[in-house]
Amino acid sequence: MAIISNAVTIADAGAFSVSLGSITLIKTIAASNAATVSFVGGASSVVLDGTYPTYVFKFYNMHPESADRQLTFQGSADAGSNYNIAMTSTNFYTYYAGGTAYFEVDGAGDQGNGTDFQRISTTVKNDDDAGSSGELTIYSPSNTTFVKHFISKVHAYNQDNASATTYSAGYFNTASALNAFQFKQRTGNINGTIKLYGIKDS
Numbered sequence: 001m002a003i004i005s006n007a008v009t010i011a012d013a014g015a016f017s018v019s020l021g022s023i024t025l026i027k028t029i030a031a032s033n034a035a036t037v038s039f040v041g042g043a044s045s046v047v048l049d050g051t052y053p054t055y056v057f058k059f060y061n062m063h064p065e066s067a068d069r070q071l072t073f074q075g076s077a078d079a080g081s082n083y084n085i086a087m088t089s090t091n092f093y094t095y096y097a098g099g100t101a102y103f104e105v106d107g108a109g110d111q112g113n114g115t116d117f118q119r120i121s122t123t124v125k126n127d128d129d130a131g132s133s134g135e136l137t138i139y140s141p142s143n144t145t146f147v148k149h150f151i152s153k154v155h156a157y158n159q160d161n162a163s164a165t166t167y168s169a170g171y172f173n174t175a176s177a178l179n180a181f182q183f184k185q186r187t188g189n190i191n192g193t194i195k196l197y198g199i200k201d202s
């Protein structure tokens with residue numbers, strides 16, 4: 001029995017067909033006590049060009065080697081030779097611990113045309129069962145007319161045994177194409193898995 005929507009067969013005998021808006025896994029990197037994790041377009045099967053209008057990084061159990069560390073990222077316009085693109089960003093988080101809930105703007109995580117690595121998580125403890133997971137979306141990184149927008153949501157089991165979700169958004173203030181992105185803890189090494197996806201026709 002087929003499933004038909006708007007005259008298009010999307011499932012037939014248990015098989016699904018997905019075309020517009022489909023998501024493609026490009027690259028998986030598993031970090032083990034690494035200083036950085038880098039995705040460089042054109043290297044090691046990484047695609048970061050006009051093939052996809054939207055790219056999504058997904059983070060799985062990012063575990064810091066040192067206690068109370070934050071996950072961060074930056075972009076590059078020179079294939080990873082430098083990660084120092086000026087960006088303007090905002091950062092806030094929701095937080096629940098000890099029966100109390102918080103909503104707080106993290107001014108220290110904002111940038112005004114700064115070139116630091118952008119914070120995308122709260123501080124995370126380094127206990128064996130602690131870490132952070134979430135995703136980061138980059139829009140049209142290869143466009144050479146507009147600035148490059150990004151938005152992220154990362155949840156962490158943080159240093160206060162709290163449930164903390166950090167929301168970050170902003171733009172890279174450049175019309176140059178971005179062709180590499182790097183992730184690291186604010187200080188110290190990192191463990192965990194990062195997957196890069198491209199979204200077609202998005």
